Amino acid sequence: MSVRTAVVLAAGEGTRLRPLTRNRPKPMLPAANRPILEHVLDALVDAGVRQLVLVVGYRRDRVQEYFGPSYRDVPIEYAVQDKQLGSGHALLQARDAIEGSCVVVNGDRLIEAGSVRDVVDAFETDDVPAALAVIERPSVRHYGAVVLRDRDIDQIVEKPDTDEYRLINAGIYAFDAAIFEAIDETSRADGELGLTDTIAELVDRERVRGVRTEGLWVDATYPWDLLEVAAEVLARGRVPQQETDGAVWVDPAATVHDDAVLQGPVAVGPDSEIGPGAVVGPIVAVGRNGTVGANATVQRTVLDADTRVAAGSTLVDAVLGQTVHLGPGTTVPGGPADVRVDTEVFEEQPLGAVIADRTTAAGDVSFEPGALVGPNVEIHAGAHVPGRVAGGAEVVR
Amino acid sequence: MCGIIGCVGRGDDTLSTLVAGLSQLEYRGYDSAGVALGGETLSVAKRAGELAELRAALDDEPIEGALGIGHTRWSTHGPPTDANAHPHVDCSGRVAVVHNGIIENYQAVRDELVGAGHEFVSDTDTEVLPHLIEAELDDGADPEAAFRAAIDRVEGSYAVAAVVAGAEAIFAARNDSPLVLGIADDATYLASDVPAFREHTARVVYVDDGEVVRLDADGWTVTDADGAPVEKTVDAVDWDPEETGKSGYDHYMLKEIHEQPRALRQCLRGRVDELRGQVDLGDLGDLSPTGVQFVAAGTSYHAAMYGAMLYRSAGVPAQAFLASEYATSPPPIGDALVIGVSQSGETADTLAALREASHRDARTLAVTNTVGSTAEREADHVFHIRAGPEIGVAATKTFASQLAALNLLRLATAPGGDAREVVTALRDLPGDVQALLDDSTAQAVAEAFTDASAYFFIGRGYHYPVALEGALKMKEISYKHAEGFAAGELKHGPLALVTEDTPVFAVVTGDDDLSTKTVGNVKEVEARDAPVVAVTDGQSEVGRYADHVLELPETHPTAASVLANVQLQLVSYYVARALGRSIDKPRNLAKSVTVE
Numbered sequence: 001m002s003v004r005t006a007v008v009l010a011a012g013e014g015t016r017l018r019p020l021t022r023n024r025p026k027p028m029l030p031a032a033n034r035p036i037l038e039h040v041l042d043a044l045v046d047a048g049v050r051q052l053v054l055v056v057g058y059r060r061d062r063v064q065e066y067f068g069p070s071y072r073d074v075p076i077e078y079a080v081q082d083k084q085l086g087s088g089h090a091l092l093q094a095r096d097a098i099e100g101s102c103v104v105v106n107g108d109r110l111i112e113a114g115s116v117r118d119v120v121d122a123f124e125t126d127d128v129p130a131a132l133a134v135i136e137r138p139s140v141r142h143y144g145a146v147v148l149r150d151r152d153i154d155q156i157v158e159k160p161d162t163d164e165y166r167l168i169n170a171g172i173y174a175f176d177a178a179i180f181e182a183i184d185e186t187s188r189a190d191g192e193l194g195l196t197d198t199i200a201e202l203v204d205r206e207r208v209r210g211v212r213t214e215g216l217w218v219d220a221t222y223p224w225d226l227l228e229v230a231a232e233v234l235a236r237g238r239v240p241q242q243e244t245d246g247a248v249w250v251d252p253a254a255t256v257h258d259d260a261v262l263q264g265p266v267a268v269g270p271d272s273e274i275g276p277g278a279v280v281g282p283i284v285a286v287g288r289n290g291t292v293g294a295n296a297t298v299q300r301t302v303l304d305a306d307t308r309v310a311a312g313s314t315l316v317d318a319v320l321g322q323t324v325h326l327g328p329g330t331t332v333p334g335g336p337a338d339v340r341v342d343t344e345v346f347e348e349q350p351l352g353a354v355i356a357d358r359t360t361a362a363g364d365v366s367f368e369p370g371a372l373v374g375p376n377v378e379i380h381a382g383a384h385v386p387g388r389v390a391g392g393a394e395v396v397r
Numbered sequence: 398m399c400g401i402i403g404c405v406g407r408g409d410d411t412l413s414t415l416v417a418g419l420s421q422l423e424y425r426g427y428d429s430a431g432v433a434l435g436g437e438t439l440s441v442a443k444r445a446g447e448l449a450e451l452r453a454a455l456d457d458e459p460i461e462g463a464l465g466i467g468h469t470r471w472s473t474h475g476p477p478t479d480a481n482a483h484p485h486v487d488c489s490g491r492v493a494v495v496h497n498g499i500i501e502n503y504q505a506v507r508d509e510l511v512g513a514g515h516e517f518v519s520d521t522d523t524e525v526l527p528h529l530i531e532a533e534l535d536d537g538a539d540p541e542a543a544f545r546a547a548i549d550r551v552e553g554s555y556a557v558a559a560v561v562a563g564a565e566a567i568f569a570a571r572n573d574s575p576l577v578l579g580i581a582d583d584a585t586y587l588a589s590d591v592p593a594f595r596e597h598t599a600r601v602v603y604v605d606d607g608e609v610v611r612l613d614a615d616g617w618t619v620t621d622a623d624g625a626p627v628e629k630t631v632d633a634v635d636w637d638p639e640e641t642g643k644s645g646y647d648h649y650m651l652k653e654i655h656e657q658p659r660a661l662r663q664c665l666r667g668r669v670d671e672l673r674g675q676v677d678l679g680d681l682g683d684l685s686p687t688g689v690q691f692v693a694a695g696t697s698y699h700a701a702m703y704g705a706m707l708y709r710s711a712g713v714p715a716q717a718f719l720a721s722e723y724a725t726s727p728p729p730i731g732d733a734l735v736i737g738v739s740q741s742g743e744t745a746d747t748l749a750a751l752r753e754a755s756h757r758d759a760r761t762l763a764v765t766n767t768v769g770s771t772a773e774r775e776a777d778h779v780f781h782i783r784a785g786p787e788i789g790v791a792a793t794k795t796f797a798s799q800l801a802a803l804n805l806l807r808l809a810t811a812p813g814g815d816a817r818e819v820v821t822a823l824r825d826l827p828g829d830v831q832a833l834l835d836d837s838t839a840q841a842v843a844e845a846f847t848d849a850s851a852y853f854f855i856g857r858g859y860h861y862p863v864a865l866e867g868a869l870k871m872k873e874i875s876y877k878h879a880e881g882f883a884a885g886e887l888k889h890g891p892l893a894l895v896t897e898d899t900p901v902f903a904v905v906t907g908d909d910d911l912s913t914k915t916v917g918n919v920k921e922v923e924a925r926d927a928p929v930v931a932v933t934d935g936q937s938e939v940g941r942y943a944d945h946v947l948e949l950p951e952t953h954p955t956a957a958s959v960l961a962n963v964q965l966q967l968v969s970y971y972v973a974r975a976l977g978r979s980i981d982k983p984r985n986l987a988k989s990v991t992v993e
Binding site for chain 2: 002004005023050051054056059060061062064065067068069070073074075076077078080099100253255257270271273275276288289291305306322323357358
């Protein structure tokens with residue numbers, strides 16, 4: 001692969017993942033016990049990329065602080081998109097950092113090195129101005145649908161409202177240097193510059209290769225999807241720690257009490273502590289510096305960094321943001337449950353609760369199944385938490 | 398992490414090119430540095446300490462050559478002595494090697510070479526390479542073949558570059574450590590990272606694992622392990638060398654402020670056990686001092702004051718002294734443990750104070766960020782704060798790590814009291830600092846007061862050193878007048894300075910006698926029409942008397958000081974930025990002060 005530069009689009013918040021995106025963009029949400037974006041960078045570096053340009057915007061400090069000046073010894077340059085005016089506009093911000101051809105990927109979906117290589121190989125072999133990865137999906141509703149003619153893209157439709165499409169744009173592109181000019185010439189729709197609009201114009205004018213790939217491709221559309229993402233990541237063993245036991249990964253800088261039970265798949269990040277009598281797993285990811293107290297039971301749950309689950313708690317099907325502190329005897333009973341997001345109701349979701357950053361619960365708190373709890377919520381002892389709690393609220397008994 | 402560099406074709410500028418390149422790699426480490434220049438003969442210069450030490454040595458005794466290699470080091474194991482600094486040479490002085498990475502089978506190779514009569518002078522894994530090359534040269538191999546044979550013998554990760562006397566070329570190879578070539582019309586470069594040569598060229602070639610590089614007057618070639626030429630693409634980079642390393646931040650200082658959660662994690666890693674409410678620092682736990690004297694200077698002195706309070710709270714008599722005063726007018730030491738706090742471990746005043754203490758047979762301990770520094774070598778014991786390299790002259794993350802480390806030290810050597818609560822608060826600290834950084838309004842507050850005629854900072858107890866540090870930071874980078882006071886001391890004189898043009902930053906946390914008293918002091922200030930900025934967790938009523946509030950997460954009193962300091966760092970940074978100051982390199986100041 002001779003294209004060595006990759007642009008990663010990581011500037012957008014990912015509003016459908018609220019309330020977890022209060023303090024960081026979707027690419028920094030956990031896929032098991034590390035950020036989605038870290039998996040994306042792994043795929044790029046494994047594919048042979050030697051220069052990374054991250055387009056950052058919303059809460060960019062969090063991306064910059066986490067990755068710093070390089071990732072796995074590949075230098076990172078940060079390009080800033082101050083206002084999120086579409087994916088084409090985001091790519092334009094990287095223009096000064098790019099000479100020649102480049103790979104472009106979305107920073108908020110798990111991809112595989114093989115898919116990146118496939119796109120670049122097709123781009124180079126067929127000598128086209130653009131190539132993009134295409135995958136088959138049962139539902140294309142939230143994505144760009146594509147129609148292939150032979151090996152080329154024939155049609156690209158952003159978020160179609162019919163079910164007649166089967167293939168979607170996987171968000172892995174290779175472009176030659178002319179892409180920037182092409183974006184310049186694309187007219188804005190509702191003030192935004194979408195990359196797919198530019199690609200649609202390229203499809204009309206020139207050739208755009210569509211590269212069918214079957215590699216790993218996982219996207220979280222809603223907060224509770226992070227549970228499925230974690231399951232997928234753990235099932236494939238994409239965990240940086242050494243496997244100590246069947247599908248159990250414990251960081252060397254974590255402490256697991258001799259009387260705690262880890263039922264794989266379970267990943268425990270650095271600096272974490274698991275107390276005596278705790279039963280953790282299956283399908284649990286504990287982020288860095290997490291704490292699970294004595295005799296707590298945690299199943300099918302994602303605990304992000306710096307989160308505490310105190311003694312005697314029971315968590316099933318829960319997604320916890322960062323620095324969430326749950327007191328002794330907390331109960332999240334697990335799904336299925338109906339989840340309300342604005343005016344929409346998602347029925348029968350396997351969700352116990354989504355609890356956003358820095359929410360604290362005193363002792364003996366229970367959650368309504370399917371609860372969505374905002375950030376910085378203060379839950380008093382003995383309270384029952386209803387299905388929807390706005391950020392900063394107080395929940396009393 | 399270390400950095401390597403090499404260049405061919407710079408003629409008389411070779412040495413200056415290498416040294417300038419190393420300064421761009423300082424973010425990869427700076428505890429020892431060296432260069433080797435080649436040609437008919439080799440000359441090597443290397444020094445423990447920052448690049449300035451090497452520069453000084455080269456000023457005294459310049460070396461020459463038409464090509465050369467260089468190295469900057471950040472030790473994680475083993476001390477950075479002159480002997481352990483790179484480049485490493487063979488017995489005959491014909492071969493010099495710089496290396497970034499770890500050679501895993503070095504012990505076996507070294508034993509074999511020692512058996513064959515080779516003499517080793519360092520503790521490093523790297524030193525096997527020049528001796529391996531030497532052995533091959535002795536067997537009649539040409540320099541390139543000798544280099545290849547040596548690389549074949551080692552396992553592990555490496556980006557390595559070598560020069561051989563008489564060969565007008567640099568040989569390099571890579572496995573799992575970064576190596577990039579820089580291609581200019583009349584010169585060729587290699588380095589761990591592009592900034593090392595970015596001022597000379599933007600054309601680069603990324604070397605891949607298993608490839609061998611030769612740079613000479615004719616240019617560059619890349620071959621595979623079998624010697625077959627590899628076709629490489631020349632890529633163009635288009636970034637500003639000043640910006641790389643700053644990770645998208647405008648200044649190293651801001652980057653380092655934002656790195657504090659990470660620095661604190663490293664400081665605490667493997668040392669705290671919340672399940673047992675304990676701290677484990679190995680042998681240091683046996684120190685059990687009956688008295689403590691801290692010696693330190695500048696920001697570290699503020700950390701030392703805080704450390705002394707921690708010990709006193711645990712019932713151990715403790716005092717903090719300015720190192721320069723202690724060295725020349727030492728107090729009676731008795732059987733106190735003397736603890737020197739120094740980020741660099743090279744602070745001349747602190748070293749002098751520690752020497753004075755040793756001279757009087759006191760036990761000494763160095764608390765430092767720099768593995769193998771002079772303070773570490775000279776003190777009886779050492780405790781590393783593990784904040785990672787700090788580039789900005791104004792100390793930020795190292796102060797936070799010093800405070801966390803001193804809590805660990807207190808808990809390990811004088812356990813008891815509120816140990817369990819403190820351990821929990823320390824483990825919460827990275828997340829709490831992150832919460833503060835995510836929501837801080839310090840920029841707006843700073844910009845409201847950029848025209849102030851002076852800045853005052855007040856605090857009580859653990860917040861008193863923080864008030865002093867807040868003022869020092871403001872002086873260092875904004876060049877404005879600033880003073881920190883014990884809150885109760887304000888009315889004994891300094892209150893005369895307070896006017897409507899002098900904002901007063903009051904650090905008040907919790908809701909106890911201390912905070913009630915500080916709130917009283919805030920009222921005195923408010924009555925004189927001075928603007929008040931409360932740095933608070935909101936538990937007391939200080940917010941009622943404040944014009945602005947900088948919020949802190951609620952935590953244990955000792956951890957609250959760390960948090961309050963982060964807000965004050967941000968205020969100083971944004972004041973200095975609004976005033977257009979040279980934030981990372983303020984006038985008249987140096988990162989580590991190695992003169993008394």
